[in-house]
Each structure stands twice: as C-alpha cells, then as structure tokens.
Amino acid sequence: MPHIKNHKHSKLLSNIEDTPELMMSRKNDHIRICKTEKIESDGEPFSQFHFIPEALPEINFNDLDLTQKFLNQSFAMPLLVTGMTGGVEKGQEINEAIALAAEKFNIPMGLGSQKMLIKNSKFKKLFDVRKIAPNLFVIGNIGAVSLNYGITLEDIKRLVDDLELGAFAIHLNALQECIQPEGERNFSQLLAKIEKIARNLHVPVIIKEVGSGISSETYQKLVSAGVAAVDVGGKGGTSWSAIEGLRSDKEGQRLGDLFKNWGLSTDDSLLCCSRLKSDLKYNVPLIATGGIRNGLQVAKAVALGASMVGVGLPLFKAAVSPLTGETPLESVERELNFFRKSLSITMFCAGAHNLTQLNSRIVQEVP
Numbered sequence: 028m029p030h031i032k033n034h035k036h037s038k039l040l041s042n043i044e045d046t047p048e049l050m051m052s053r054k055n056d057h058i059r060i061c062k063t064e065k066i067e068s069d070g071e072p073f074s075q076f077h078f079i080p081e082a083l084p085e086i087n088f089n090d091l092d093l094t095q096k097f098l099n100q101s102f103a104m105p106l107l108v109t110g111m112t113g114g115v116e117k118g119q120e121i122n123e124a125i126a127l128a129a130e131k132f133n134i135p136m137g138l139g140s141q142k143m144l145i146k147n148s149k150f151k152k153l154f155d156v157r158k159i160a161p162n163l164f165v166i167g168n169i170g171a172v173s174l175n176y177g178i179t180l181e182d183i184k185r186l187v188d189d190l191e192l193g194a195f196a197i198h199l200n201a202l203q204e205c206i207q208p209e210g211e212r213n214f215s216q217l218l219a220k221i222e223k224i225a226r227n228l229h230v231p232v233i234i235k236e237v238g239s240g241i242s243s244e245t246y247q248k249l250v251s252a253g254v255a256a257v258d259v260g261g262k263g264g265t266s267w268s269a270i271e272g273l274r275s276d277k278e279g280q281r282l283g284d285l286f287k288n289w290g291l292s293t294d295d296s297l298l299c300c301s302r303l304k305s306d307l308k309y310n311v312p313l314i315a316t317g318g319i320r321n322g323l324q325v326a327k328a329v330a331l332g333a334s335m336v337g338v339g340l341p342l343f344k345a346a347v348s349p350l351t352g353e354t355p356l357e358s359v360e361r362e363l364n365f366f367r368k369s370l371s372i373t374m375f376c377a378g379a380h381n382l383t384q385l386n387s388r389i390v391q392e393v394p
C-alpha cells in the first residue's frame with residue numbers, strides 16, 4: 028500500500044492511479060485525522076445575525092412545526108447529515124450508527140464518496156446502509172473530477188439502483204485535490220459532464236462544495252445545468268486543506284496551512300446565492316453546510332434562505348467518540364437531539380411557529 032508521506036508532493040503524484048487500496052488508505056487517514064486533529068477553518072457561521080426575541084410568543088412549545096419539504100419529500104427538521112465516510116470497516120460502523128439515528132429522526136443522510144464501489148462491487152457492504160435503515164432517504168456521492176477520470180453516467184445509475192439512493196450528490200473540491208498528495212486535478216469541461224448527469228439520472232442531483240463556498244455566478248451555472256439542489260459548503264467548518272496537509276510531506280503541510288481559510292464563508296456564500304435565487308426566481312433549493320454546530324445556526328441559515336442545513340463533523344465525532352457507557356448510536360442520537368432542541372428553543376423564543384416565519388425575525392448586526 029503506498030505510504031503518502033514518503034512520496035514527493037504534487038506533480039509526480041498526480042499521475043498515480045487512484046486504486047481501491049489507495050482510497051482505503053486515504054479514508055482511514057481521514058477518519059484518524061478528523062477524530063484527533065484540529066481541522067476546522069476559522070469563523071463562526073452567522074455570528075453577525077441575531078433573532079429579535081419574542082417575549083410573548085403565544086405558541087405552545089409542543090406545537091412548533093419543524094418539518095421541511097425538500098426534493099419532494101417531507102423531513103422532520105431542515106437538517107441533513109452530509110456525506111462523509113464508508114469504504115473501510117470503521118467507515119461502515121460510523122455510517123451504520125448515523126443511518127439508524129437519521130432514520131429515527133426522519134432526516135436525510137449522505138454517504139461518503141463511492142468511487143471505490145464503482146471500481147469494484149465487492150465493496151458494497153461497506154456502504155450499504157439500506158439493509159439496516161429501510162426508510163432512510165440516502166444520498167450517494169462522488170467527486171465531480173472523477174467524471175474526468177473514467178466515471179460515467181452508467182456507473183452512477185448502477186450505483187443509485189444498487190444502494191437504493193434517493194438522490195445523488197456530486198462534490199466540488201478543487202482545493203482538496205490540489206493539496207491531496209495523490210489529488211486528481213484535471214477539472215476541465217466538468218460543467219457539461221455535470222449537466223449530462225443532472226439531466227439523465229433518475230434521481231435528483233445535488234452539487235456540493237466541501238468547504239470553500241459557491242459564488243452566485245457558479246450557482247447560476249449549476250442551475251442552468253439542471254441540478255436539483257446546491258449545497259454551498261462554505262468556509263467555517265471542516266477544512267480539507269488542513270486535513271490533506273496533515274497527510275502530506277512538509278511542503279504539502281505548508282500549503283495546507285496557507286489555504287486553510289480559503290473561500291467564501293458559509294454565510295457569505297448562502298447570502299449571495301439566496302439573493303440571486305429570489306431575484307431570478309430560481310426554484311433550485313440551497314443547502315447550507317460548513318461549520319454548523321447547533322440548532323440556533325440551523326435556524327439562522329433557514330431564515331437566510333437555506334432549505335436544508337448540512338452537518339458533518341459533529342455527527343462524525345459523536346459516532347467515533349461516544350461518552351463512556353454510550354453506544355455510537357446513542358451518541359449520534361444525543362447530538363441530533365441537541366440540534367433539534369436548540370432549533371426548537373430558537374423558534375419558540377423568536378416567536379416563529381414554523382420555519383417560514385423565521386425569516387421575518389432575523390436581523391444583522393450593524394458593524
């Protein structure tokens with residue numbers, strides 16, 4: 028199995044074939060690093076926004092309506108678990124705990140990239156959460172750049188049927204591929220390939236950034252390409268520059284540090300895309316992901332135009348580091364409960380009976 032740290036960084040390595048063994052080694056590195064290291068970029072999403080408190084809510088707390096419609100489905104709250112792992116035994120354990128909890132809470136769950144499963148069907152059991160969560164809305168995942176390295180519409184169609192997926196996410200991760208020692212960096216002509224998938228796949232296609240944000244211009248291009256939803260995946264949470272830097276040699280670490288705070292923050296990216304969405308009356312929903320750590324931030328994102336809010340690292344950490352005496356499932360459920368409770372308290376104390384009413388209660392701090 029190749030050991031990345033012993034290789035010279037960049038140009039040489041971009042020619043290495045990304046084999047299942049290399050992918051497994053990378054996934055294990057990601058799990059280890061995300062569990063033990065500080066890998067978040069700076070900034071706290073939506074810290075400049077506040078809700079006007081409602082001292083007299085005139086709502087029964089038990090009647091709050093947190094439900095949200097997304098991709099023609101109804102979910103119990105506007106939260107989704109972003110695609111993280113799979114493909115290795117530890118990843119399977121993490122996915123299973125999250126899948127059981129997500130099904131119980133009636134929220135969608137993304138799986139980490141299934142590139143290795145496309146390459147070899149023997150890896151199916153490492154991603155197959157359907158067998159334990161028959162009613163879960165599961166979102167598949169692949170990197171857009173893989174479309175330039177042999178992955179086709181037919182491969183994705185097969186994957187959707189095989190794993191019984193409800194939607195399919197294609198991630199944009201230019202920065203990660205630059206810092207990743209074995210990164211794939213040919214991003215040319217990807218929009219046309221994304222469009223082909225979006226217009227021909229039999230389930231909705233979501234495009235997601237993984238930490239650098241999406242500008243309104245790119246959102247506009249993606250809307251024109253026929254995608255069903257866009258996850259702005261902004262700066263403020265998990266930083267792939269930091270993570271890949273920690274898998275690299277000294278030069279890679281310097282690069283990883285340098286670009287750790289690259290990109291549009293989750294709030295800036297959401298605000299500019301959401302403004303364009305309402306100006307041009309687009310009906311392509313936005314997902315806000317990147318550094319969302321509680322239900323108060325979920326409420327702010329929804330008030331500012333997100334249909335759904337993605338959470339990654341906190342649920343990953345809950346699954347890999349349960350409290351003493353707790354199972355991974357109980358730990359993920361505890362974290363999801365915290366999100367649900369803090370969202371409910373925000374809505375109640377802002378006088379919002381449902382998610383739509385949050386919008387009229389949010390204000391921005393004047394600098």
Ligand SMILES: Cc1cc2nc3c(=O)[nH]c(=O)nc-3n(C[C@H](O)[C@H](O)[C@H](O)COP(=O)(O)O)c2cc1C
Binds near residue numbers: 138236238264317339
């Ligand atoms: C351990 C781990 C693995 C991830 N793997 C993937 C992946 O395979 N595909 C993907 O699109 N995003 C992946 N992500 C990114 C998340 O989906 C999400 O965009 C990112 O973590 C930002 O959210 P956060 O700040 O709440 O963690 C991963 C995140 C983590 C923590």
